[in-house]
Amino acid sequence: MYALEIRGLGKTFRGKKLRTVEALKGIDLCVEQGEVLGFLGPNGAGKSTTIKCLMGLIRPTVGSATILGRDIxxxxxxxxxxxxxxxxxFYDYLSAEEYLLFVGRAFGMQGDLLSRRCEEVLKQLELWEPRRRLIRTYSKGMVQRVGLAQVLLHDPEVYILDEPMSGLDPIGRALVKEIVLDLKRRGKCVFFSTHITDDVEKVCDRVAVINHGELKVVDRVENILMRGTEGYAVSIAAADGSVEERVVAEAQLQGVISDAVAAGRSILKVEPRRKSMEAFFLDIVGH
Amino acid sequence: MSRHVATILLLAGLIGYGAVIVPFAGYMRAKPVEEKLGYVPSVKVLKSLSVDQKEVAGAALVFKVLMYYGTLMGDLPKGAIVNGPGDLPGMSRLLHAAVQLDPYNMDAYYFAQGILTWDAHQYQVANNLLDYGMKYRTWDWFLPFFAGFNSAYFLKDYKKAAHYYDLAGDLSGEPLYKSLASRYMQESGETDLAIAYLGGMVKTAKNEAVKKSYQLRLSAFQEVRRIEQARDRFRADKGSLPISVEQLVQSGYLKSVPVDPYGGSFYLGPDGKVATTSKFALGVTKK
Amino acid sequence: MLNIMMVTLKGIFRDRVFQGIMALAVLFLFIPSAASLSMRQVTELSVTLSLSLISFILLLLSVFLGGTSLWRDIERRYSYSVLSLPLRRSSYVLGRFLGLALFMLLTSTVLGLASCAAIAVSSTLYPAERPVVWGFLLLALVYATLKYVLLVAVALLLSTVSTSFFLPIFGTICTYLASGISQQVYEYVHSPAAAQAVSPMLKQAVTVAYYLIPNLAGFDLKLNAIYGVAPNPGGLALTAAYFLTYTAILLGASILVFNRREMK
Structure with a gap:
């Protein structure tokens, strides 16, 4: 059973003047349990539409999807x-604590378990001190942390995060990454959308790239990175102390190194030169 | 820039307000009272507009009349002559509208009884209104009591009056009204009937303006009775009717010259009936 | 559903609209003195003013809170975080409605107590010829509450259709106004006097509108409370049944519409 199984999901919006907009054109995607999948795409590619379909906020025109085998x-x-x-x-007339209690009850949590989990996530996200203040008074970063707290509260198996890092400062981004990595260690499935390639490179197992409502590529991150290797940068120090830097193709790497060693020069570093995830992404979306 | 604009506007406004408010308030005060009764839309419109607030709308109309009447009466210095009955048709129209909005509103009937009979001489209109009210206020003995008085005193319809007084007696449980009916059901008892009625009205009146108007009328009728008693003594002694009120004063049958609080002067009709040039109404005098 | 209901209640109590409207309740303090202006019916007038004030406050609350409750969730994008919880849309709509209804009930209880105090003061200062029948006053309050709860359901239905607050608020106000005159217009159109002046088409249109628009006039028991006139028990039962069926229809339609609503 997949954590997420999307089959031929399509969504057509009715626009103004009887025009229709095909926001999703038959998406097929499966995400394993325990897998972190980055859902990458430029703005307006259909990331949010896909996620809203999964969460029952909008209904797909065609196709189906299941979460842990249950129809969306x-x-x-x-x-x-x-x-x-x-x-x-979030309801800004509630405090963070009240809001989490509300969410917990919606998930059927009660009593001690609920209050214990509330305390845990509030402390984890550094919202313990201001937990009694109304969300109305929170900064943007704090609201995002409330969002993460309500995601973690009931310790679900599947996490669907829509642009979890947008608009966060570096500290906030680091926090989100840490949380995602922690979930990965605990064998949870995380499906998050982003348009920032760096995020994907650091935390994802697989990446799915969407553009104009179509899935372009679905592959493992290391495969993509491997495929993009263009050669190696080799730094070699001569006897007089001068440093020579050369870029060599993979096939010549062995020869260059042994030549240098034979000539009594020392090799300072060998770095793979590859196209970044960003370049890869830009290639796909056609810029 | 915008602070300057604000300051200038504020200053100019304050100076202007200071210059205008005194004359404006003076103008509003000096506005003739007739105008203040104002325009009231037709009952149909009022009924629709007041939706489920018909009772308040009815009460508001009564108060409008009452305030107007209050200014009318309140303007006079003590003992002065009232110089105008006010806008009687206007008041009557508003009171009729009030009971259409709230057919139970006792204030409206009470007040209408006061002005429609003594001031406007619309006896039949008054009794029709009271009949309408009796259909709703089935417990109230005041309405048949008023109607009985109107029938007996003004309309001289003694049969009808007896019927109303019977009803009032039944509702109040006081046999007084039935005896009242038989005692005064003749032309000669007219003045006593009016004094009994007015005395009761003065005693139960709560509103100052209303009380004042009943008191005024009561004192006029007490003067009439004084003259009548003197006239009757004169006839018993001399065997003929006196020619004039002055004759009664000169011959000592009247201790003091009778004063008509409405500003008229009393005279004796050819049949010996006491009358006054004011016709017991405000503003008809001063020929 | 209970969860949404409690959140709705909390939201209302922390809402500025509610706080502003409730400031009107200060007017209860002035009722005894205003009522003493009456010539012959001080107690009656204090009952009139109390019930009218309650009616007016409940009207404002039902229009503004009922009309903005769903709209605000969508406008402020709370709906994404709430409707993605494992809640059915039906429980969301019903929870909202019940929260608002419970709130109306609480408000009219509090205001009812305030008006009892005001009336008690008036009637001790100027004892009435006919004593106040407290049972009728209670009935009038209960039916007024039902009336405005029904109006909340109207507002809720309109806000499931609309994307702005304009339709829910003004639509509800218009419904309220129309509900007050529909009976009169219907009776006029079907009276012999109007036979010549009214075309058969218009007559039919008015008849349709009459059955469509909620008939709120039956819920008005002010006269009975003010003048101590016993209401007709059969009529009361019919009115209560009317309330239940009409509200059920409104809620059913609201859920049906809201189920189809997309949170783009």
Whole structure:
């Protein structure tokens, strides 16, 4: 059973003046349990539309999807999901603590378990001190942390995060990455959308690239990075102390190194030169 | 820039307000009272506009009339002559509208009884209104009591009056009204009937303006009775009717010259009936 | 559903609109003195003013809170975080409605107590010829509450259709106004006097509108409370049944519409 299974998902919006916009054109995608998948695409590619379909916020025109085997059309499919909306907003007349209690009850949590989990996530996300203040008074970063807290609260198996790092400062980004890596260690499935390639490179097992409502590539991150290797930068120090830097193709690498060693020069460093994830992404989306 | 604009506007406004407010308030105060009764839309419109606030709308109309009447009465210095009955048709129209909005509103009937009879001489209109009210206020003995008085005193319809007084007696449980009916059901008892009625009205009146108007009328009728008693003594002694009120004063049957609080002067009709040039109404005098 | 209900209640109590409207309740303090202006019916007038004030406050609350409750969730994008919880849309809509209804009930209880105090003061200062029948006053309060709860359901239905607050708020106000005159217009159109002046088409249109628009006039028991006139028990039962069926229809339609609504 897949954590997420998307089959031929399509969505057509009715625009103004009877024009229709095909936002999703038959997406097929499966995500394993325990896998972190980066959902990469430029703005307007259909990332949020896909996620909103999964969360029952909009209904797909064609196709189907399941979360842990449960059809997304039913509310039960969402019981084992933690969802963070893009630029989230939460009832701002509640305090963080009240909001988490509300969310926990919606997931059927009660009593001691709920209050214990509330305390844990509030402390984890450094919201313990201001937990009694109304969300209305929070900064943007704090609201995002409330969002993460409500995602983690019921310890679900599947995490669907829509642009979890957008608009965060470096500290916030680091926090999100740490959380995702922690979830990965604990064997959870994380599906997060982003348009920042660096995030994907650092935390994902696999990446799916979407553009104009179509999936372009789905592959493992290391495969993509490997495929992009263009050669190696080799730094060699001569006897007089001068440093020579050369870029050599993979086939010549062995020869260059042994030649240098034979000539009594020392090799300072060998670095693979490869196209970054960003270059790869730009190639796909056609810029 | 915008601070300057604000300051200038504020200053100019304050100076202008200071210059205008005194004359404006003076103008509003000096506005003739007739105008203040104002325009009231038709009952149909009022009924629609007041939706489920018909009772308040009805009460508001009564108060409008009452305030107007209050200014009318309140303007006079003590003992002065009232110089105008006010806008009687206007007041009557508003009171009729009030009971259409709230057919139970006792204030409206009470007040209408006061002005429609003594001031406007619309006896039948008054009784129709009271009949309308009796359909709703089935417990209230005041309405048949008023109607009985109107029938007996003004309309001289003794049969009808007896019927109303019977009803009032039944509702109040006071046999007084039935005896009242038989005692005064003749032309000669007219003045006593009016004094009994007015005395009761003065005693139960709560509103100052209303009380004042009943008091005024009561004192006029007390003067009439004084003259009548003197006239009757004169006839018993001399065997003929006196020619004039002055004759009664000169011959000592009247201790002091009777004063008509409405500003008229009393005279004796050819049949010996006491009348006054004011016709017991405000503003008809001063020929 | 209970969860949404409690959150709705909390939200209302922390809402500035509510706080502003409730400031009107200060007017209860002035009722005894205003009522003493009456010539012959001080107690009656204090009952009139109390019930009217309650009616007015409940109207404002039902229009503004009922009309903005769903709209605000969508406008401020709370709907993404709430509707993605494992909640059915139906429980969300019903929870909202029940929260608002419970709130109306609480408000009218509090205001009802305030008006009882005001009326008690008036009637001790100027004892009435006919004593206040407290049972009728209670009935009038209960039915007024039902009326405005029904209006909340109207507002809720309109806000499931609309993307702005304009339709829910003004639509509800118009419904309220229309509900007050529909009976009159219907009776006029079907009276012999109007037979010549009204075309058969218009007559039919008015008849359709009459059955479509909620008939709120039946919920008005002010006269009974003010003048101590016993209401008709059969009529009360019919009115209560009317409330239940009409509200059920409104809620059913709201859920149906909201189920189809997409949170783009």
């Amino acid at each position: 059309a039913s509310a039960e499919a969402r019981t084992s999901v933690g969802y963070l909306p893009e630029n989230p907003a």
